Amino acid sequence: MMQSSNDPRRPAKIVRYKPIDPQTSPVSSEDSLPEYMNVLGMLFSMCGLMMRLKWCSFAALLASCISFANTRVTDDTKQIVSSFMLSISAVVMSYLQNPSPIVPPWS
Amino acid sequence: MKVEWLLWFFLLIVCFSWVNGLEFEEDNEFAEFEVADEKKTETTEEVVPDETPKVKVPEEEAFAEFETTEKKVPEEAKDDFSDIAEEEEYDAFDSKVEEGAEEKKTLEIKPLTFADIPTHFRSNWSSYQVEAVALFIIFLYTVNYFIGKQRNQSLAYRWFDDNIEFLRDQFALVGDDGISENPDGTLIKETDSSYLVWCSGRVGISGMLSQMKLVKRQDVIGTVYNWFRPKTDRVIHKIDLDKNEIDSVIFVMGNKKSVAKAVKDYTDLATYAIERKGLERFGLPASFALHAEIAETISAILDPFVVQHLQKYEKYIDLIHITDQFCGVKLQEGETYTRLPDTSENMFFTFNVIDSPDSLEVNRALLNLTFYLLEKLRRYRLSREGKVKAEKKRQSFADSFLKVTHQQRQEAMQARREEQARERKQRLIEEEDPEKQRRLQKLEDKREQRAKAPKMKQLRLK
Numbered sequence: 001m002m003q004s005s006n007d008p009r010r011p012a013k014i015v016r017y018k019p020i021d022p023q024t025s026p027v028s029s030e031d032s033l034p035e036y037m038n039v040l041g042m043l044f045s046m047c048g049l050m051m052r053l054k055w056c057s058f059a060a061l062l063a064s065c066i067s068f069a070n071t072r073v074t075d076d077t078k079q080i081v082s083s084f085m086l087s088i089s090a091v092v093m094s095y096l097q098n099p100s101p102i103v104p105p106w107s
Numbered sequence: 108m109k110v111e112w113l114l115w116f117f118l119l120i121v122c123f124s125w126v127n128g129l130e131f132e133e134d135n136e137f138a139e140f141e142v143a144d145e146k147k148t149e150t151t152e153e154v155v156p157d158e159t160p161k162v163k164v165p166e167e168e169a170f171a172e173f174e175t176t177e178k179k180v181p182e183e184a185k186d187d188f189s190d191i192a193e194e195e196e197y198d199a200f201d202s203k204v205e206e207g208a209e210e211k212k213t214l215e216i217k218p219l220t221f222a223d224i225p226t227h228f229r230s231n232w233s234s235y236q237v238e239a240v241a242l243f244i245i246f247l248y249t250v251n252y253f254i255g256k257q258r259n260q261s262l263a264y265r266w267f268d269d270n271i272e273f274l275r276d277q278f279a280l281v282g283d284d285g286i287s288e289n290p291d292g293t294l295i296k297e298t299d300s301s302y303l304v305w306c307s308g309r310v311g312i313s314g315m316l317s318q319m320k321l322v323k324r325q326d327v328i329g330t331v332y333n334w335f336r337p338k339t340d341r342v343i344h345k346i347d348l349d350k351n352e353i354d355s356v357i358f359v360m361g362n363k364k365s366v367a368k369a370v371k372d373y374t375d376l377a378t379y380a381i382e383r384k385g386l387e388r389f390g391l392p393a394s395f396a397l398h399a400e401i402a403e404t405i406s407a408i409l410d411p412f413v414v415q416h417l418q419k420y421e422k423y424i425d426l427i428h429i430t431d432q433f434c435g436v437k438l439q440e441g442e443t444y445t446r447l448p449d450t451s452e453n454m455f456f457t458f459n460v461i462d463s464p465d466s467l468e469v470n471r472a473l474l475n476l477t478f479y480l481l482e483k484l485r486r487y488r489l490s491r492e493g494k495v496k497a498e499k500k501r502q503s504f505a506d507s508f509l510k511v512t513h514q515q516r517q518e519a520m521q522a523r524r525e526e527q528a529r530e531r532k533q534r535l536i537e538e539e540d541p542e543k544q545r546r547l548q549k550l551e552d553k554r555e556q557r558a559k560a561p562k563m564k565q566l567r568l569k
Contacts, residue, residue: 014307065249069323
């Protein structure tokens with residue numbers, strides 16, 4: 001069947017979709033928020049574990065959540081899971097070492 | 108940049124609190140010792156009062172024993188020595204009893220106090236206020252994530268459903284995921300706020316990538332950032348044209364802020380496009396800006412149909428960018444291209460997605476405008492003067508690029524020559540056969556002579 005001259009469709013010209021490789025293409029500062037949050041989360045976890053700052057552990061947990069919310073589908077899930085595990089372990093270890101509550105600033 | 112500042116800010120807070128924490132810990136350590144000391148004294152105080160009744164009892168028993176012994180003594184035959192011994196015992200015992208009584212008196216005076224021991228988790232939930240606040244914040248964030256993600260997903264799918272029929276009229280393939288054998292109607296999820304539609308199989312273009320960039324509703328930080336710098340949901344149609352499909356046209360038009368940002372970011376616009384003023388004569392809305400390389404393209408592109416759509420759908424149109432020299436985003440400061448960048452012919456249409464009752468009609472009209480401009484540019488050819496002007500500009504850009512990189516290329520060439528000479532000399536030294544060595548030395552001398560001799564161009568007479 002002849003295609004009408006007004007029909008712009010060309011089935012023979014189909015080109016399949018190629019996902020953009022994140023390593024070759026430059027990443028803008030907006031798109032790199034999950035990476036920043038990942039690093040921040042790890043930093044806070046280390047501070048929470050080594051310096052026994054409980055609020056750091058909670059901040060690490062929040063940073064992991066933010067990183068998860070902004071993650072791309074193509075990103076490695078292992079990294080985000082390990083970030084969560086690290087922040088949860090920081091919280092647990094802080095309270096095992098010292099079960100007393102954080103002194104509230106309003107007290 | 109903003110996230111980097113945020114990172115540095117958090118680092119500063121952590122360092123500050125670490126320094127405070129050290130002093131606090133020292134106090135704590137001392138406090139522990141003090142508490143421990145108090146504990147010891149208090150425990151001793153606690154222990155002693157507890158023990159006093161115990162001490163009393165044996166004493167009472169002792170008294171009882173003594174009473175009995177006293178009673179017994181007169182009954183038994185008294186011995187002088189036994190009397191003295193008993194008296195001595197009585198004296199010793201009396202002194203002990205007196206001491207005990209004094210101790211009892213001193214002990215009784217001090218009041219009982221509880222040792223400061225941290226109570227168990229389960230019995231003391233009310234003091235974990237900060238922890239409760241932190242967990243509540245995380246809970247709220249999680250709830251917001253699910254609600255925002257759902258909202259974005261429904262927005263994206265609704266837009267796709269509204270536009271898929273029109274796209275199917277233009278393309279043989281709509282919604283390709285790049286993997287499945289029979290692709291059709293797939294909306295690719297990039298992030299929870301970014302969705303892609305790939306369309307292909309049309310005359311004049313290799314494909315069109317429609318990207319839905321939605322507000323980050325799933326992220327509280329993103330939502331708060333949007334309150335300060337409001338952005339609407341947008342859809343960006345990136346059309347990849349076939350080679351030589353359009354003439355030398357570089358043109359950008361749209362919202363003033365978006366145009367300014369595009370001119371700053373993209374190399375082709377920064378290099379070729381010139382800002383055009385007095386847009387009222389073209390009938391453009393006041394909120395629009397326009398940059399174009401060649402002036403005649405403006406009146407060619409802005410015909411009555413286009414102007415009518417621009418005026419009617421002003422708030423929906425963010426940016427229209429047409430270029431035959433697209434080579435991506437401008438490089439960061441300090442970076443330079445090592446070779447002339449590859450260019451491609453592209454068209455970008457950025458539209459705002461605003462939820463309204465007539466959004467179906469709006470979407471249709473905007474896509475109509477998109478393909479109308481596409482077909483118009485495919486047919487449009489510059490005048491001879493315009494073409495010459497455009498070619499001259501492109502040539503001057505290429506020449507300036509070569510000039511800038513000339514020194515770099517010269518240095519690279521020089522380094523390569525030196526490397527080759529070094530290798531030759533090394534081979535000469537390593538050569539064991541004297542015949543070969545002599546031959547290589549001769550070749551080396553000839554080369555040096557040729558290099559030293561003045562270079563003369565040979566002219567051929569025809």
